[in-house]
Amino acid sequence: GAVVSQHPSWVICKSGTSVKIECRSLDFQATTMFWYRQFPKQSLMLMATSNEGSKATYEQGVEKDKFLINHASLTLSTLTVTSAHPEDSSFYICSARGRGSPWYEQFFGPGTRLTVL
Amino acid sequence: DQQVKQNSPSLSVQEGRISILNCDYTNSMFDYFLWYKKYPAEGPTFLISISSIKDKNEDGRFTVFLNKSAKHLSLHIVPSQPGDSAVYFCAASGGYGGSQGNLIFGKGTKLSVKP
Numbered sequence: 001g002a003v004v005s006q007h008p009s010w011v012i013c014k015s016g017t018s019v020k021i022e023c024r025s026l027d028f029q030a031t032t033m034f035w036y037r038q039f040p041k042q043s044l045m046l047m048a049t050s051n052e053g054s055k056a057t058y059e060q061g062v063e064k065d066k067f068l069i070n071h072a073s074l075t076l077s078t079l080t081v082t083s084a085h086p087e088d089s090s091f092y093i094c095s096a097r098g099r100g101s102p103w104y105e106q107f108f109g110p111g112t113r114l115t116v117l
Numbered sequence: 118d119q120q121v122k123q124n125s126p127s128l129s130v131q132e133g134r135i136s137i138l139n140c141d142y143t144n145s146m147f148d149y150f151l152w153y154k155k156y157p158a159e160g161p162t163f164l165i166s167i168s169s170i171k172d173k174n175e176d177g178r179f180t181v182f183l184n185k186s187a188k189h190l191s192l193h194i195v196p197s198q199p200g201d202s203a204v205y206f207c208a209a210s211g212g213y214g215g216s217q218g219n220l221i222f223g224k225g226t227k228l229s230v231k232p
Contacts, residue, residue, distance in 0.1 A: 004160065036222075043121070044161075044206070044222040093160060104149055104210055106220065108160030 003027055004096050006109035013084055014117055021079045021112045023094035029074035030096035034106060035067075038091040050077055084116040120144045121209050123223035130230050136194040138226050140207030143188065148211035151220065152181060152192050155204045164205070165192070197230045204228070 003026040013019050023033060032051050036044040048064075050056035050071035058064045068080040077096075081088055091113050095106035122141045130136045140150075148169040153161035167174040167181045167190065174181050180193045194201055207223040 006160075009158075041126075041224065043119070043224045044220075046219055046221075049219065095160070104151060104166060104220075105163070108153075108162070110158060110160045 002098070002107040004030075004094065004107045004109040006094060006112050008112060009110060010113045010115075012115045012117060015085050016083055018080055018082045019084055019114060021081075021092055021094075021114075023077045023079070023096070023109055025075045025096045025098070025107070028096075028098040028107075030077070031074065031099045032097040033071055033077040034095045034097075035069060035077075035079050036093045036095070038093065038111075044093065047079075081114065084114070086116045089114055089116045119223075120147075121207055121221050121223040123205075123207055123226050125226050126224070127227040127229070130197045130228065132199055132230055132232050133196045136192075136197045136201065136228055136230065138192040138194075138205050138207075138228065140190050140192075140223055141188055142190075142209050144209070144221075145188065146211060147209040147221075149209070150181070150183060150190050151208045151210070152179075153206040153208060153222075154201075155206060155225070161206055169211075194228075197228075199230050199232050202228055202230045 005024045007022045035047045038044045047062045048056040048058045050069050056069035071077040093111040095108040120143050151166040152164040154164045155161040165176050165179050167183050172183050183190045204225045204227045206225045208220040
């Protein structure tokens with residue numbers, strides 16, 4: 001149980017375009033979803049936290065207008081990288097926590113590798 | 118500034134021996150620590166955790182030790198098996214901007230268990 005999927009697993013786009021990444025909880029209702037970014041040889045860095053039906057809370061230094069997060073349902077959250085630039089190339093990974101789960105519990109998706117040319 | 122540090126990027130161990138993965142942290146407000154295991158092309162999966170009120174937690178072959186005075190924790194795997202080969206992430210929570218539930222991750226240690 002507690003499977004989280006991400007789509008696409010790998011995307012290449014041109015500079016200036018926008019890319020949408022989907023995160024789905026397949027067998028549970030995700031009341032909270034987290035978006036992380038990992039640069040090569042670096043740790044997972046939390047970008048934002050979103051609760052179903054409310055606006056995402058962004059971490060310091062993360063541009064909310066550039067990284068649009070929508071958590072419209074209990075099984076789906078999307079991250080849209082707007083006007084992507086090469087420096088946005090990274091590994092984006094989401095995680096989800098279900099209703100009634102311990103606060104520290106997060107189930108991770110497999111990640112999406114974004115390459116901006 | 119890294120609040121959670123895993124200073125060894127890689128570790129190689131013989132099958133059947135003990136694997137010891139280390140993690141240091143700087144924020145004394147952290148009160149919960151977790152270890153995740155990550156296989157290639159998969160997301161991290163929860164392995165074991167420990168609260169700051171304890172100094173040891175054991176689950177089968179996996180034991181986590183916490184030394185609060187040294188701000189250090191370690192994950193022991195014994196006996197190590199080839200299937201344990203993965204990247205292990207240490208994570209901490211509790212002191213990050215007061216937001217309970219936010220995890221601060223280390224960079225990970227790649228464990229290779231050789232048959």
